[in-house]
Amino acid sequence: MLDETRRALKNYDWLMRNRAHTELDWDSGTLLWGDGGVSIDLVSDPGLTSATADEVAPSRPRTLPTVQPGRTSAEQIVAEAMWDSNLRSERGRHV
Numbered sequence: 397m398l399d400e401t402r403r404a405l406k407n408y409d410w411l412m413r414n415r416a417h418t419e420l421d422w423d424s425g426t427l428l429w430g431d432g433g434v435s436i437d438l439v440s441d442p443g444l445t446s447a448t449a450d451e452v453a454p455s456r457p458r459t460l461p462t463v464q465p466g467r468t469s470a471e472q473i474v475a476e477a478m479w480d481s482n483l484r485s486e487r488g489r490h491v
Contacts, residue, residue, distance in 0.1 A: 403448050404440035410447035 408427070411418045415429035426433045438444055442451035 400440040403442055403444075403451065406447040407439050407441075407444045410445040414445075 411427070411429055418427070418429040420426075420436065421428055421433075422436075425436045427436055427439055434444070442448045
């Protein structure tokens, strides 16, 4: 079994046992629980739940994209950075 698959199963199992109303919404690509949820892509991430918290690697500095005229605006870069920051803070709280 791949490590990624094992982590996804451990995280999903933990959420099913510890969070009310946990379900996969395949149409939206979201793992839902209570009033929140995450993208299904994040289910295999180490540290998503306390079941895989011991597998979290030290964080690496993130490289932000450069602004290219007509392609990426400063607002889009800020929005992406804030989204990434929110996901990291959620992951750190062991949803």
